[in-house]
Amino acid sequence: MIVSFLLGALDPIAISFGGIEIHWYGVIIASAVILATILAVREARRRRINPDDIYDMILWALPVSIISARTYYVAFQWRYYSQHPDQIVRIWDGGIAIYGALIGAGIVVYFFTRSRWIPTWLMLDVAAPVLIMAQGIGRWGNFMNQEAFGKVTSLTFLNSLHLPEFIINQMYIRGAYRTPTFLYESVWDILGFIVLISLRYIPKLFKQGEVFLTYVIWYSIGRFFIEGMRTDSLMLLGFRVSQWLSVILFIGSIIIIIWRRSKNKTNPYYLDGNQLNPNVVE
Numbered sequence: 001m002i003v004s005f006l007l008g009a010l011d012p013i014a015i016s017f018g019g020i021e022i023h024w025y026g027v028i029i030a031s032a033v034i035l036a037t038i039l040a041v042r043e044a045r046r047r048r049i050n051p052d053d054i055y056d057m058i059l060w061a062l063p064v065s066i067i068s069a070r071t072y073y074v075a076f077q078w079r080y081y082s083q084h085p086d087q088i089v090r091i092w093d094g095g096i097a098i099y100g101a102l103i104g105a106g107i108v109v110y111f112f113t114r115s116r117w118i119p120t121w122l123m124l125d126v127a128a129p130v131l132i133m134a135q136g137i138g139r140w141g142n143f144m145n146q147e148a149f150g151k152v153t154s155l156t157f158l159n160s161l162h163l164p165e166f167i168i169n170q171m172y173i174r175g176a177y178r179t180p181t182f183l184y185e186s187v188w189d190i191l192g193f194i195v196l197i198s199l200r201y202i203p204k205l206f207k208q209g210e211v212f213l214t215y216v217i218w219y220s221i222g223r224f225f226i227e228g229m230r231t232d233s234l235m236l237l238g239f240r241v242s243q244w245l246s247v248i249l250f251i252g253s254i255i256i257i258i259w260r261r262s263k264n265k266t267n268p269y270y271l272d273g274n275q276l277n278p279n280v281v282e
Helices: 002-007 024-046 051-076 098-116 120-145 155-160 165-170 181-199 210-227 241-263
Strands: 013-017 020-023 176-178
Touching: 013 024, 020 024, 024 051, 024 120, 051 098, 098 120, 098 241, 120 165, 120 181, 120 210, 155 165, 155 176, 181 210, 210 241
Parallel strands: none
Antiparallel strands: 013 020
């Protein structure tokens, strides 16, 4: 690890023993999930959601989201994976799509909250800030795998960004320096986390569901522009899938906010918490 740091690209393998390899990608993703869970549980208590419900939901949502994220990625790269079926399960090498993960997790949240008498929109609101934080952390897993990068650039440009040398070294991929789009998205996501946790406690600002929808709007804006810089985008009929999906989600979220506000002015605010369970959970 130290040698690779000094000479250039970082070793994507964190620990290797007895033929077992633990990749930095997995370590970083797991760390992001753990931190997100801790923060979500703390916020759930404030909103009168039983912390055990958070743990139970994650036990379902995590494996489903991983499977759906990989399925989404493989589906749009089927020309390759149909010829290399043994590579389909190798998620530790990268190749999971966040939009696929969100689809899978969203389905789990919907059915789980209905079975536990928890407002679905409220649960999504609790999850949204820590989710985008985890996404920002997770991009460093892409960094270690040297993926999610942009077009060829120059060393002069990377130096102009005042980046640490280890990032610049890691951006030397396939014989050329690359635009650090992983870093752009990581910064955008962490900034989104700060914005959401700063705004959600303002009284009478967010109706339930609007913290989550604001997350979708924020993430879609950043993903649309950053995706346009990448060279490894998933494509469909010549179009970047994530860009089109970002546009749909951006417009759809705004429409939903306007529609819900106009249809039912009595929808509870985020700070009202779980009105289906008025008992405060300690």
